[in-house]
Amino acid sequence: MVVRGLAAPPTPWSKSLSKPQIHSSAYVYSDINVIGDVRIGENVMIAPGTSIRADEGTPFSIGARTNIQDGVVIHGLEQGRVIGDDGKDYSVWVGGSTSITHMALIHGPAYVGDNCFIGFRSTVFNARVNKGCIVMMHALIQDVEIPPGKYVPSGAVITTQQQADRLPNVQAADVEFASHVIGINQSLRSGYRCADDIECIRPIREAPAQKGTAKPVPIRNEAAGNGTHVNGGSAAVAIGTNYLSADAVEQVRQLLIQGYRIGTEHADQRRFRASAWTSCKPISASREPEVLAALEACMAEHAGDYVRIVGIDTKAKRRVAELVIQRPDGKSGIAPSPRRVANSAASAPKAAQGQSAAPAGADVVGHVRHLLSQGYHIGTEYADKRRFRAGAWTSGKSITARRDSDAISEINAIIAQHPGEYVRLVGIDPKAKRRVLELVVQRADGSNGSGGGTSSAASSSNSSSGYSAPANAHRPAAGGTSAVVGSDVAGHVHSLLAQGFQIGTEHADKRRFRASAWTSGKSVTARRDGDAISEINAIIAQHPGEYVRLVGIDAKAKRRVLELVVQRPDDKSNGKPAAASYSAPAASAHSSSAPPAARSGSGGPLASEVVSQVRQLLAQGHQIATEHADKRRFRANAWHSCAPISTTREAEVFRALESCIAEHAGEYVRVIGIDTKAKRRVLEAVIQRPS
Numbered sequence: 125m126v127v128r129g130l131a132a133p134p135t136p137w138s139k140s141l142s143k144p145q146i147h148s149s150a151y152v153y154s155d156i157n158v159i160g161d162v163r164i165g166e167n168v169m170i171a172p173g174t175s176i177r178a179d180e181g182t183p184f185s186i187g188a189r190t191n192i193q194d195g196v197v198i199h200g201l202e203q204g205r206v207i208g209d210d211g212k213d214y215s216v217w218v219g220g221s222t223s224i225t226h227m228a229l230i231h232g233p234a235y236v237g238d239n240c241f242i243g244f245r246s247t248v249f250n251a252r253v254n255k256g257c258i259v260m261m262h263a264l265i266q267d268v269e270i271p272p273g274k275y276v277p278s279g280a281v282i283t284t285q286q287q288a289d290r291l292p293n294v295q296a297a298d299v300e301f302a303s304h305v306i307g308i309n310q311s312l313r314s315g316y317r318c319a320d321d322i323e324c325i326r327p328i329r330e331a332p333a334q335k336g337t338a339k340p341v342p343i344r345n346e347a348a349g350n351g352t353h354v355n356g357g358s359a360a361v362a363i364g365t366n367y368l369s370a371d372a373v374e375q376v377r378q379l380l381i382q383g384y385r386i387g388t389e390h391a392d393q394r395r396f397r398a399s400a401w402t403s404c405k406p407i408s409a410s411r412e413p414e415v416l417a418a419l420e421a422c423m424a425e426h427a428g429d430y431v432r433i434v435g436i437d438t439k440a441k442r443r444v445a446e447l448v449i450q451r452p453d454g455k456s457g458i459a460p461s462p463r464r465v466a467n468s469a470a471s472a473p474k475a476a477q478g479q480s481a482a483p484a485g486a487d488v489v490g491h492v493r494h495l496l497s498q499g500y501h502i503g504t505e506y507a508d509k510r511r512f513r514a515g516a517w518t519s520g521k522s523i524t525a526r527r528d529s530d531a532i533s534e535i536n537a538i539i540a541q542h543p544g545e546y547v548r549l550v551g552i553d554p555k556a557k558r559r560v561l562e563l564v565v566q567r568a569d570g571s572n573g574s575g576g577g578t579s580s581a582a583s584s585s586n587s588s589s590g591y592s593a594p595a596n597a598h599r600p601a602a603g604g605t606s607a608v609v610g611s612d613v614a615g616h617v618h619s620l621l622a623q624g625f626q627i628g629t630e631h632a633d634k635r636r637f638r639a640s641a642w643t644s645g646k647s648v649t650a651r652r653d654g655d656a657i658s659e660i661n662a663i664i665a666q667h668p669g670e671y672v673r674l675v676g677i678d679a680k681a682k683r684r685v686l687e688l689v690v691q692r693p694d695d696k697s698n699g700k701p702a703a704a705s706y707s708a709p710a711a712s713a714h715s716s717s718a719p720p721a722a723r724s725g726s727g728g729p730l731a732s733e734v735v736s737q738v739r740q741l742l743a744q745g746h747q748i749a750t751e752h753a754d755k756r757r758f759r760a761n762a763w764h765s766c767a768p769i770s771t772t773r774e775a776e777v778f779r780a781l782e783s784c785i786a787e788h789a790g791e792y793v794r795v796i797g798i799d800t801k802a803k804r805r806v807l808e809a810v811i812q813r814p815s
Contacts, residue, residue: 133179142182151313159620163188165220169313173370175199181232181721188220189311189413196224200232206252208235219255221413223305238411239754241302243278250590258298271641285640286805290684293644296374296555299463306413329433358427372449372553374435375522376415379435384444386415387434390426395451401432423450444519488549488565492535493528495551500560502531503550504538509568512546515665520547539566560649563664613690615733617660618653625685627656628675631667640804642673660690669693683761687806730778732813734795738777741797746806748777749796752788753813 142161146152160178164170165188173195177185182199185208186192187211200215208217215232215393222240224230227248237255244261252269253259259270260278268282274291275298282288379386389401404422409415423431429452435445449793495502504520511517521538539547546568551561611719620627651655664672670693676686678794738748751763766784769777785793791814797807 140180147188155315159789160184164187166291167313169309169316171196178215181205183214184216184232185214186218187222187238189306189310189411190218190220190222191224191306191313193223193225193228193309195227196230197228198224198230198232200234204233204250205328206233206235209238221306221411223309237272239302241298241305246276256294256299258294258302269641271643273644289640289642292682296557299377303413303416307416308684310413310417320550332764350422369449372419372447373416375445376419376433376446377412378552379433380410380412380415385410385436385438386419387436388419388422388627390422390429390430390431390433396430404431404743405786419449421503423777426450428452440518445522484744488535488563489528489532491549491551491561491563492523492531495561496526496528496531497553501552501554503552504547505534505550506542506545506547508545512568517548536567542566544568556647576729613660614653614657615690616674616676616686616688617648618654620686620714621651621653621656626677626679627660628677629660629663629672630675631670631672633670638802639669640802642671645672648674663684664691730781730811734809735778736783737807738781738795741807742772742774745800747772747798748780749798750781750793751796752782752791752793753785754791758792766793781811788812790814 144158144160144162146158146164147166147168149166150163150164150170152158152168152170152808153172153174153355155172156170156174156176158164158170158176161183162176163183163185165186167189168186169191170176171192171194174191174192174197176184176186176196176198178200181204181393184198184200192198192587198216198218200211205213205215206217209219211521214235216230218224219236219238219240220239222236222242224236224242225244227232228242229245229249230236230242231247231249233250233478234248235252235254236242237253237257239256240253240679241257241258242248242253243263243749244267246259246261248259249267251265251269254267254272254274256271256273256704257270257276258274259276260263260280262278263276263280263282265276265282265288268285268288270276270282270288270291272296274288275294276291282291369489376386384406388407390404391399391401394524395401403424403639405418406420407415411692417432419431429450430448430449431450432446433445435447436442437444445536492502502523504523505517506520507517520542521534523531523534525534535549545566546564547566548564550559551563552558553560591785616628627648629645629648632642633643636642645667646659648656648659648663650659658773660674670691671689673687673689676688677683678685743749748769750769752766753763753772757763766787767780768781771777771780791812792810793812794808794810798804
């Protein structure tokens with residue numbers, strides 16, 4: 125393999141004449157240009173027609189297992205640097221297990237994190253794309269930082285931080301697609317490296333053909349908003365592999381997300397019956413593609429044996445999962461280890477000290493039935509009294525059964541294994557990677573934890589908005605005073621739900637709050653006011669000492685209609701929310717959609733909710749502004765400013781609002797709250813809509 129790796133030319137800003145450093149395991153196609161201080165990691169694949177030129181901006185770093193595809197250009201300005209994951213300055217940093225696809229341009233200063241996907245002909249310039257982001261085709265990312273795990277649709281132009289912060293999260297199908305591309309390119313790298321070595325080729329030629337076709341690669345259909353497939357295949361084969369099932373991959377992914385280590389064990393049929401397992405090679409990696417590759421290697425090495433994965437909590441030095449992923453009959457997938465999961469209620473162990481386990485109640489059965497019917501996964505967690513008060517739950521066994529009766533039997537068996545402890549069920553949406561239910565089914569005194577309240581599982585079964593958990597299912601697990609949202613927050617929640625908006629949450633510590641770098645939290649799945657408030661209280665309790673805010677989302681228009689801070693670290697109210705820094709849209713101010721009338725127009729006053737919002741902003745020292753838009757500009761989110769409001773006196777501010785409303789009758793009008801110190805908006809609330 126001949127690589128055109130040249131030293132950087134001498135220039136006024138660089139006289140070091142640095143040469144590329146290419147790991148011996150990488151495959152760099154012979155006709156590409158690699159110039160200057162370019163550090164290419166192990167198992168990297170660089171395809172034909174690529175230009176990586178560190179002759180102006182320098183150095184570049186390309187992480188392990190990354191693939192740089194045909195026609196990619198990587199260059200950098202002489203000025204400007206980014207900080208790499210090693211803490212050093214770089215002109216361009218590309219992380220590990222990342223795909224930079226055909227004809228993309230990465231121009232420094234630029235940072236692309238681990239496990240990212242940059243689509244065809246997309247451009248990243250003077251920007252930071254953090255870990256786990258998916259950027260589709262023909263997108264432009266410039267002068268912004270994309271938060272981790274965000275999805276950039278094809279053709280998007282992201283040039284302001286506000287646009288970047290409002291990007292949607294990646295979905296499971298997006299992650300699967302990106303991982304599939306990594307697997308394909310690793311196979312190509314291996315193939316290219318051994319193409320001229322007959323001893324290397326022979327095992328590939330002699331390997332038996334795999335039955336079935338490859339699993340279709342799910343890709344987000346941006347027009348329809350749901351998953352579709354390419355390649356048309358239908359066999360249940362995992363990402364880039366002919367062994368692991370999709371369920372097994374999902375289990376591994378969940379363990380890694382929670383910070384657990386992965387191990388593997390194998391056993392022949394005799395040792396399996398005796399539960400005498402032997403460990404495979406240790407897996408030191410924590411990146412998903414590398415872990416999956418190690419699992420496949422163990423399965424291939426022990427074909428004809430049982431193979432299972434072991435999830436390990438390294439801090440507590442204990443196992444958190446044992447899942448069989450291969451059987452001697454050639455079947456793959458997830459199955460419970462025979463020693464770890466009871467098959468029926470009759471085989472459930474007795475509770476210690478003669479105490480009988482509390483069986484799952486009728487309302488729990490309803491929840492389980494609904495979760496299974498919706499395709500959700502069910503996990504369990506347990507905690508003693510001390511950990512329960514601290515909200516420190518320990519992950520237990522997952523429910524593997526898909527029939528109601530079998531699942532209830534497993535739950536009863538798990539309850540029986542934890543006498544004197546709290547046990548709760550966790551409903552998990554594997555596609556959205558979020559919890560939809562947390563339901564205590566046993567308390568430390570042995571009583572049924574469902575609380576006897578009315579279950580909403582049945583009532584929500586016909587709802588298109590998702591699972592609606594009962595209020596007690598989301599009660600925070602802290603022993604002290606739980607956070608209780610105020611009546612003003614409850615009013616916003618009621619308004620959002622009444623208008624069909626979705627409710628999400630975000631949190632940030634003080635440093636990230638000052639930088640307006642929020643982290644996405646759990647979504648509120650309930651559609652009833654009381655249940656939603658219970659979920660919000662639970663989320664607030666999970667983030668003590670942090671800012672927490674609600675986000676109202678118009679799913680149809682794909683935009684935010686609310687950003688409401690409900691907790692601040694400096695609160696002296698034991699978790700009660702601080703005054704809101706962002707309000708709901710004006711439509712929430714009325715029971716109907718009619719706009720609030722202006723005094724100068726129709727003689728009616730501004731809606732009391734609008735007055736309250738503005739008064740609250742002024743009390744916090746924020747500046748008030750107004751904008752207007754006709755219907756066409758409203759749809760394009762192209763607003764025009766009304767006359768500036770320089771005063772901070774309430775009466776004068778209200779007169780200015782009324783003046784803007786009267787001047788632009790028949791248009792949308794919104795009020796803007798501005799934090800002048802942070803130079804950012806804290807409020808965008810529509811206060812008039814065209815009739």
